[in-house]
Amino acid sequence: MKFMIPEFLVFGCVLLSLIDNVYSGITSSFIRSEFPAVDMPLDHEVFAIPSGYNAPQQVHITQGDYDGKAVIIMWVTPSEPGSNHVKYGTSKKKYDFTAHGSTVKNYTFYNYKSGFLHSCLVKDLEYNTKYYYQIGEGNSARSFWFKTPPKIDPNAYYKFGIIGDLGQTFNSLSTLEHYIESGAETVLFVGDLSYSDEHEFDEMGERWDSYARFVERNAAYQPWLWIVGNHEVEYLPEINEVEPFREYLNRYTTPYTASGSSSPLWYAVRRASAHIIFLSSYSPYVKYTPQYEWLLAEFKKVDRKKTPWLFVLMHSPLYNSNSAHYMEAESMRVVFESWFVQYKVDLVFAGHVHAYERSHRISNIRYNISNGLSSPIPDESAPMYITIGDGGNLEGLASSYNDPQPDYSAFREASYGHSTLEIMNKTHAFYHWNRNDDGKKVKTDSVVLHNQYWKLMDTE
Amino acid sequence: MKFMIPEFLVFGCVLLSLIDNVYSGITSSFIRSEFPAVDMPLDHEVFAIPSGYNAPQQVHITQGDYDGKAVIIMWVTPSEPGSNHVKYGTSKKKYDFTAHGSTVKNYTFYNYKSGFLHSCLVKDLEYNTKYYYQIGEGNSARSFWFKTPPKIDPNAYYKFGIIGDLGQTFNSLSTLEHYIESGAETVLFVGDLSYSDEHEFDEMGERWDSYARFVERNAAYQPWLWIVGNHEVEYLPEINEVEPFREYLNRYTTPYTASGSSSPLWYAVRRASAHIIFLSSYSPYVKYTPQYEWLLAEFKKVDRKKTPWLFVLMHSPLYNSNSAHYMEAESMRVVFESWFVQYKVDLVFAGHVHAYERSHRISNIRYNISNGLSSPIPDESAPMYITIGDGGNLEGLASSYNDPQPDYSAFREASYGHSTLEIMNKTHAFYHWNRNDDGKKVKTDSVVLHNQYWKLMDTE
Numbered sequence: 001m002k003f004m005i006p007e008f009l010v011f012g013c014v015l016l017s018l019i020d021n022v023y024s025g026i027t028s029s030f031i032r033s034e035f036p037a038v039d040m041p042l043d044h045e046v047f048a049i050p051s052g053y054n055a056p057q058q059v060h061i062t063q064g065d066y067d068g069k070a071v072i073i074m075w076v077t078p079s080e081p082g083s084n085h086v087k088y089g090t091s092k093k094k095y096d097f098t099a100h101g102s103t104v105k106n107y108t109f110y111n112y113k114s115g116f117l118h119s120c121l122v123k124d125l126e127y128n129t130k131y132y133y134q135i136g137e138g139n140s141a142r143s144f145w146f147k148t149p150p151k152i153d154p155n156a157y158y159k160f161g162i163i164g165d166l167g168q169t170f171n172s173l174s175t176l177e178h179y180i181e182s183g184a185e186t187v188l189f190v191g192d193l194s195y196s197d198e199h200e201f202d203e204m205g206e207r208w209d210s211y212a213r214f215v216e217r218n219a220a221y222q223p224w225l226w227i228v229g230n231h232e233v234e235y236l237p238e239i240n241e242v243e244p245f246r247e248y249l250n251r252y253t254t255p256y257t258a259s260g261s262s263s264p265l266w267y268a269v270r271r272a273s274a275h276i277i278f279l280s281s282y283s284p285y286v287k288y289t290p291q292y293e294w295l296l297a298e299f300k301k302v303d304r305k306k307t308p309w310l311f312v313l314m315h316s317p318l319y320n321s322n323s324a325h326y327m328e329a330e331s332m333r334v335v336f337e338s339w340f341v342q343y344k345v346d347l348v349f350a351g352h353v354h355a356y357e358r359s360h361r362i363s364n365i366r367y368n369i370s371n372g373l374s375s376p377i378p379d380e381s382a383p384m385y386i387t388i389g390d391g392g393n394l395e396g397l398a399s400s401y402n403d404p405q406p407d408y409s410a411f412r413e414a415s416y417g418h419s420t421l422e423i424m425n426k427t428h429a430f431y432h433w434n435r436n437d438d439g440k441k442v443k444t445d446s447v448v449l450h451n452q453y454w455k456l457m458d459t460e
Numbered sequence: 461m462k463f464m465i466p467e468f469l470v471f472g473c474v475l476l477s478l479i480d481n482v483y484s485g486i487t488s489s490f491i492r493s494e495f496p497a498v499d500m501p502l503d504h505e506v507f508a509i510p511s512g513y514n515a516p517q518q519v520h521i522t523q524g525d526y527d528g529k530a531v532i533i534m535w536v537t538p539s540e541p542g543s544n545h546v547k548y549g550t551s552k553k554k555y556d557f558t559a560h561g562s563t564v565k566n567y568t569f570y571n572y573k574s575g576f577l578h579s580c581l582v583k584d585l586e587y588n589t590k591y592y593y594q595i596g597e598g599n600s601a602r603s604f605w606f607k608t609p610p611k612i613d614p615n616a617y618y619k620f621g622i623i624g625d626l627g628q629t630f631n632s633l634s635t636l637e638h639y640i641e642s643g644a645e646t647v648l649f650v651g652d653l654s655y656s657d658e659h660e661f662d663e664m665g666e667r668w669d670s671y672a673r674f675v676e677r678n679a680a681y682q683p684w685l686w687i688v689g690n691h692e693v694e695y696l697p698e699i700n701e702v703e704p705f706r707e708y709l710n711r712y713t714t715p716y717t718a719s720g721s722s723s724p725l726w727y728a729v730r731r732a733s734a735h736i737i738f739l740s741s742y743s744p745y746v747k748y749t750p751q752y753e754w755l756l757a758e759f760k761k762v763d764r765k766k767t768p769w770l771f772v773l774m775h776s777p778l779y780n781s782n783s784a785h786y787m788e789a790e791s792m793r794v795v796f797e798s799w800f801v802q803y804k805v806d807l808v809f810a811g812h813v814h815a816y817e818r819s820h821r822i823s824n825i826r827y828n829i830s831n832g833l834s835s836p837i838p839d840e841s842a843p844m845y846i847t848i849g850d851g852g853n854l855e856g857l858a859s860s861y862n863d864p865q866p867d868y869s870a871f872r873e874a875s876y877g878h879s880t881l882e883i884m885n886k887t888h889a890f891y892h893w894n895r896n897d898d899g900k901k902v903k904t905d906s907v908v909l910h911n912q913y914w915k916l917m918d919t920e
Contacts, residue, residue: 230748235722242722242750262695262702282749286776286791288690289742290702316746327794327829331746334790367834369787370866374827374834406830 025405028413028444032437035170037396039195039207040214046173047210052140054079056118058212058251059135060219061146062226063186066258068149068271070123071223074253075135076115076209077104086120088133092145095134099123107250110239112205119253127151144220147185149272154308154426158272159183162386162419164190164315164351165229167393168211171416174436175392179418180218182434186271187222188421190351191229191281191315193248195393198231201239208247226252227278228265229315229351244282254278259298266291268298273423275307281316281352285335292335299343304453308426310345312383317350319359319376319385321409324398325352338365341381344452347421347431351389354398355414356433358445359385362408376408381456384410384447388433392416411445427454485865488873488904492897495630497856499655499667500674506633507670512600514539516578518672518711519595520679521606522686523646526718528609528731530583531683534713535595536575536669537564546580548593552605555594559583567710570699572665579713587611604680607645609732614768614886618732619643622846622879624650624775624811625689627853628671631876634896635852639878640678642894646731647682648881650811651689651741651775653708655853658691661699668707686712687738688725689775689811704742714738719758726751728758733883735767741776741812745795752795759803764913768886770805772843777810779819779836779845781869784858785812798825801842804912807881807891811849814858815874816893818905819845822868836868841916844870844907848893852876871905887914 040046050057056075064070073086084101101120106113118135125131128150134143150156161184166172179187194211196204215224232248234241249264256267265280277298285291302310316329318337329350340348341363363379390397399414415435422430433445500506510517516535524530533546544561561580566573578595585591588610594603610616621644626632639647654671656664675684692708694701709724716727725740737758745751762770776789778797789810800808801823823839850857859874875895882890893905 233748235748235750235753237720237722244744244750260697262697282744282746284704284742284744286742287788288693288695290695290704293695294697328747330794331791334787334794364829369824369868370835372832372835375830375832408829 025407025409026411027401027405028411030413030415030435032415034397034416035174037169037171037394039168039394040170040173042206042210046214048213049078050142052136054082054136055140056136056142057216058209059142059144059216060212061223062254063223063269063271064121064123064255066255066270067152068269069125069127070121070255071125071146072253072255073120073122073133073135074251075118076212077118078115081116083135083137084118084120086122086133086135088122088131090129090131092132095132105250107246109205109241109247110201112202114205114250115209117250146221146223149185152270152272152306154273154306156272156423157425158185158274158423160186160188160274160421162188162190162349162388162421163391165192165354165389165393166215166391167192167195168207168214169392169394171392171436172214175416175418176215176218178434178436182418182420184420185222187218187224188276188311188313188349189224189226190313190349190388191227192231192351192389192393193226193229195231195395196247197234198394201236205247208251212251225269225276225278226254227313227315228280228282230282233282261294262290266294270307273307273426274309274311275302277312279312279314281314281329281332285332295336295339299339302343308451308453309423309429310343310452312340312345312348314348314350316352317385317387318348319362319408320353320357320387321402321406321412322353322355322357322398323400323402324354326402328352333364337363340383341365341379344381344456345383346449346452348383348385350385350387353387353389354393354395355387355412356390356417356445357387357412358410358433358447359408360410381452383452386419388419390416391418392436413444417444427451485867485869486871487861487865488871490873490875490895492875494857494876495634497629497631497854499628499854500630500633502666502670506674508673509538510602512596514542514596515600516596516602517676518669519602519604519676520672521683522714523683523729523731524581524583524715526715526730527612528729529585529587530581530715531585531606532713532715533580533582533593533595534711535578536672537578537596538575541576543595543597544578544580546582546593546595548582548591550589550591552592555592565710567706569665569701569707570661572662574665574710575669577710606681606683609645612730612732612766614733614766616732616883617885618645618734618883620646620648620734620881622648622650622809622848622881623851625652625814625849625853626675626851627652627655628667628674629852629854631852631896633674635876635878636675636678638894638896642878642880644880645682647678647684648736648771648773648809649684649686650773650809650848651687652691652811652849652853653686653689655691655855656707657694658854661696665707668711672711685729685736685738686714687773687775688740688742690742693742721754722750726754730767733767733886734769734771735762737772739772739774741774741789741792745792755796755799759799762803768911768913769883769889770803770912772800772805772808774808774810776812777845777847778808779822779868780813780817780847781862781866781872782813782815782817782858783860783862784814786862788812793824797823801825801839804841804916805843806909806912808843808845810845810847813847813849814853814855815847815872816850816877816905817847817872818870818893818907819868820870841912843912846879848879850876851878852896873904877904887911
């Protein structure tokens with residue numbers, strides 16, 4: 001018996017006609033040849049160690065404040081701490097400023113000893129400006145650049161990319177190369193970075209290093225905004241490593257204090273015309289816990305007149321019809337979904353499932369234990385849920401879908417790829433999922449988004 | 461529409477006839493006069509500071525190992541660290557042994573500075589033996605005693621007490637006095653100890669101290685086995701106190717390493733004929749997180765032939781029909797309930813709701829998002845769920861119940877009290893809820909329990 005309450009269908013059909021880009025539910029039959037799901041060998045050129053004694057490597061940057069006038073620059077020096085300064089300026093030839101990094105640290109994990117981990121906040125930048133920066137010393141110095149976003153403005157144009165579950169295989173490389181061609185300026189990364197924990201204990205640390213060298217080609221030039229996935233947990237009692245996220249937290253920081261968060265694992269930023277909320281699927285999130293209390297306060301801070309676009313990232317998807325990880329995030333859904341509807345979130349991005357899926361605007365928040373009302377229904381106030389865990393890691397694709405495709409699922413395909421989200425102004429944005437081996441101009445799944453706040457304001 | 465699928469009713473009625481102690485669902489109309497829900501004043505005799513310079517205070521003990529041959533003794537010295545030794549033996553007149561405590565610590569919280577916190581493991585004890593112990597020095601030394609449980613045996617008799625949400629009001633005192641009369645030998649405590657966080661920031665630390673002095677009358681003489689409640693979280697960004705459980709963890713430890721846990725917040729012990737699992741409602745518990753992985757391993761370790769009785773404690777109840785905190789634990793229910801059924805847990809104890817409730821043996825684990833099967837149904841393999849958050853704290857009673865009483869609820873009453881659980885042998889146990897102001901011999905809610913493992917073995 002598929003539907004318990006036939007009235008849903010009637011009601012649903014009426015609502016569906018009001019909703020953007022209605023699909024009847026497409027399960028793509030596309031199957032392409034893929035690279036074997038194995039990590040690139042450590043002697044592959046993408047992992048090359050930069051020349052020069054103690055040269056900075058694994059350079060990656062993230063937003064450093066709430067509104068986009070700062071970046072945090074992170075890197076590793078292999079042999080000794082070296083300088084923790086960043087020289088920067090708006091000219092390629094001359095660095096007018098110097099920022100001083102925080103204390104250099106390192107850590108051990110099993111029999112691995114990390115290099116020296118640097119983190120430096122560069123703040124008080126101008127909006128919409130290209131900055132050049134240099135780290136390291138003498139012949140080993142290395143130079144990069146980044147561009148700050150436009151100032152917070154409801155009609156600011158901005159193009160985000162979304163990547164998840166990336167890893168360091170040839171498929172990961174393909175995804176990253178396709179992403180770089182997209183022209184997007186900031187990566188929203190939905191967790192599971194290096195997949196180092198799929199290697200032997202004594203190779204894990206090294207695979208964190210190689211991953212960071214691999215993504216440097218992009219992550220040194222534009223901010224990546226991270227959340228944790230299950231592969232960051234690294235709970236390994238068999239080797240007495242039981243403190244979750246230890247390697248990740250040593251290597252990846254976030255501007256969490258800027259949004260009043262008490263943990264790097266959940267935070268928010270505003271960037272151009274977007275307010276973006278980053279959650280941890282693997283930290284406490286029920287009432288009374290820090291993440292819950294923080295998120296409630298953060299939602300109340302969102303001002304759609306200033307940042308009309310509201311996005312949420314988490315690792316484990318609330319809606320997913322793949323056999324892999326099916327219903328795994330119910331525990332978070334029952335806590336947060338009603339807020340996503342109440343606050344008219346535009347899009348929720350997740351990873352975890354190694355395939356692509358997009359939902360219709362649906363919600364499932366009427367259940368009261370006894371009433372049986374526990375099936376998703378069309379809901380104009382609800383977000384679209386995007387699962388984009390198809391970065392290309394060594395675990396391969398999740399190619400088995402629940403059959404038949406449930407009504408909440410709009411489009412699904414088990415291929416590698418990335419998404420882009422091009423915000424045109426306060427009312428419209430273009431969202432695309434890009435399968436890796438299509439040409440640049442073929443967007444496999446495309447949606448014209450009408451901003452949830454302004455759209456629903458208009459119809460009220 | 462109360463039931464979506466009428467077949468449930470038919471099936472349910474058949475199953476109900478197989479189930480222990482079937483109630484049609486009783487909402488007790490009993491209302492008694494209660495003390496005002498305010499904390500006892502700090503100069504009340506229950507909070508008296510023991511005489512003598514630096515005399516040990518706030519003495520409380522817990523089980524110290526997996527099987528009951530050890531205790532952990534904790535206490536506080538107010539003026540200086542003093543001795544961290546415990547002298548002990550089987551004679552009241554002579555202590556044959558000395559155990560050495562771990563490093564004495566203290567902490568600050570807002571403008572409070574704690575006393576010196578002691579913890580000492582006393583191990584290699586004999587089963588079923590009364591031990592006397594002494595802590596402190598010279599004229600300030602204080603003496604107590606405890607009794608070890610019988611050795612692990614499927615037919616071992618043992619009487620547990622269950623208390624929750626205790627606080628330090630006159631109602632709390634009434635609960636504790638009634639409990640002490642019960643003859644039970646170990647307290648299973650379902651979280652929310654001192655309610656210090658209901659006081660001003662600068663009074664919180666002191667209310668942790670006063671609480672521990674209040675319960676010493678019992679907690680120094682028999683093990684209390686704790687879990688955390690929401691009042692232990694103490695997430696207070698307004699005073700920059702954001703590390704959850706910091707005061708609790710400084711003051712209350714558990715034998716967590718003995719069960720392979722990586723945190724004092726979740727653990728298990730075996731005691732007499734029972735295997736008891738202690739969970740944290742406010743720590744991560746989804747797949748990939750330490751608590752989840754640990755619990756899965758722990759369930760596999762349970763041997764019902766050795767410990768036929770299997771109990772689980774958590775703070776936030778999975779089944780509750782009070783208006784207070786209704787459905788708050790859905791997030792944990794969707795993760796763990798199927799295991800409770802699979803492993804045939806006898807009883808699940810929770811607190812949080814300041815009232816008493818007991819469920820029928822029901823489960824709600826068939827839901828798959830699309831099938832609508834989301835109502836609890838009678839299930840012989842399921843635990844009974846007991847909510848016993850009625851210790852008597854300063855927040856008062858939760859006296860508003862959902863109406864009508866849902867089918868899963870067997871008995872509910874908004875009065876203060878405690879429960880006892882008297883295990884007779886491997887097949888039978890007597891469970892009682894004891895309202896505070898009844899005479900000793902009146903048990904307000906009573907159930908004869910048939911052990912889930914042996915009962916279901918017999919019927920297979």
